[in-house]
Amino acid sequence: MIAKNIKGKSFKGCVLYVLNDSHELLEAEGVLADSAKSIIRSFAMQRSGRKEIKQPVGHIPISFSPEDSHRLTCNFMLQLTREYMEEMGIKNTQYIIVRHHNTENEHLHIVYNRIDNNLKLISVNNDYKRNVKTCKKLKDKYNLTYGKGKDRVKREKLNDPDKVKYYIYDTIKAVLPSCKVPADLRFSLKKYGIELEYKFKRGTNQIEGVSFRYNNIAFKGSQIDRKFSFGNLKKAFEENIKLLRVQAKEEQNYVSKEKEQVIREPQIQQEQPPKGQSKTENKPEVRIIGGVKLTPQQWQTLEEGGFIYLEGLKKKDDSGNFSSYVFLNDEKDKAFSSKENPNTFVKYGKYEMRIRDKMLIEAGYITKAKVKWYGGGFAYPYLWKENKGDTEYRESWSDPRISKEKENKSQKETRGNKPIIKRQRPKMG
Structure with a gap:
């Protein structure tokens, strides 16, 4: 009420x-x-x-x-x-x-x-x-x-200055978990058009207050929310540092545990017809993952971005069988196995995302992740790592693969219509 x-x-x-x-x-x-x-x-x-x-x-x-x-x-x-x-x-x-x-x-x-x-x-x-x-x-x-306080307020029905206040509130809440020092928060908010100003104690470089401005409307931190006064923000920075240290240790443990999972990552293969039988006969294609034949319904579920649970999957090294949840990457050419429901949300970096998204990022794929967002909704940023060994992932709100394709196309057009001659390596005799 x-x-x-x-x-x-x-x-x-x-x-x-x-x-x-x-x-x-x-x-x-x-x-x-x-x-x-x-x-x-x-x-x-x-x-x-x-x-x-x-x-x-x-x-x-x-x-x-x-x-x-x-x-x-x-x-x-x-x-x-x-x-x-x-x-x-x-x-x-x-x-x-x-x-x-x-x-x-x-x-x-x-x-x-x-x-x-x-x-x-x-x-x-x-x-x-x-x-x-x-x-x-x-x-x-x-x-x-x-x-649940501010999280339940209907943002679309607000007018300024309340609309600005809640925009600032939601943005701080989203970026704060990844900030370790005051400068981190300033630069993170700048991406969203929010200016942050720290108030310094006279004659010193000691911060004693903070204010936020968007569209020429400004609020003190405590006016946005009590937890955004500088004193409480400082406590949040300290907690984030402690949490990041813990997460780093957990990440190391996770990588060591996941080695077994990568080893037994199932591969997709299409069943070959018996000798003498033509591939063009009107029989449904049978796909096999980890030695297990899929029904058409199971394959359709995977193609539509869902997941299935399979028993009797073979490990890569043929050392035994196992049961697991299975899902595909975005390109639908590789299968991944997960002990837990792949749609379960886990904390990873600054977002809370599905296990499947985390696994794809770790495996070096660009994936359109489903992440929990403020107000109880979801957002769908593109997340990836430039190198598998990177400790942090990159993000974009547009598909970076499309941007790259346009860039490559533009580069080709600037070369003109001259044919590109590729030098072939000599064959070894």
Whole structure:
């Protein structure tokens, strides 16, 4: 349950917004509710008694977690809203409570007159703190789901400056795990158009504060999130250094463990027809991986980017059999085996990616990886290593193979139409 308190000037605009095509009017108090026009007129009449008040409109959207949707009957939502209004001191005034059905998150809107029935102004002092306290009280009372803070906010519905604040928040969160010193964070954010400025203690080079700027909108680190104050960022840098050391040791252990897996990496081969039988006969092609014949359905699953589980695979050195998950590289010309489900996510570098993506990168392939992204979604960067022995991978948001092909094509075109003569080595006699 999350609520936001908004003050406004126009009852007309607010009422027309909440009474949209998906609305359901749950309750109306002190207004004639036969139409939107009547509701607006009722609010305006009472508002006219205090014309000096510039922002008479009170508007509170309240949204609920999808995990609670099965409990959110209209009666229950109405009960929660009434208790919320009582705790917030919204009483003895006109209001409407409207439920919307146009998003996956169940939510409603309260529109109320800040000028009450006695023409007194309903105070909104400290409404932010009271709102947080009230929401927590109701969530605890009715055992409602706690959200995941900023990660659950619908970014696409934000406007500046909130839109910029969340963009900076999401970007810092994404790049911070790979930063070991303040300069790392500055250069990482620069790629995304975010300027970082450190505040130094007067007369020294000691950093005591930090701010972030994007599209000429700036925030102190603590305004973005408390964990992004410089003191907390410094702690994060120190933790990252410790974590990278641990990961380096784990990586060494992983490489030694994976040697056995590489040795038994299955190969793809196509079954040859018996002698005297033509290849052109209308028989389905049979493919074999590690000595195991695949069904057409299994091969189709692999070609479509899925994985299968095979038993009785032969090791390369014929020292025995094993069972494993199997998947193909992007070119569909080589099979890889994994003891664990290859779609399981593991931490590798700054991303959390699938085991299959990690294995392909380690094997020297360019792969379009599936990585966990902020807000509970996924991103698909291209990741690879220039050399297998590299400790870090490279990344691109466009396919580097296509870029390379275009570059090669461009180089050929600049040479003109002159034939290229290749010198052949003399054959050994």
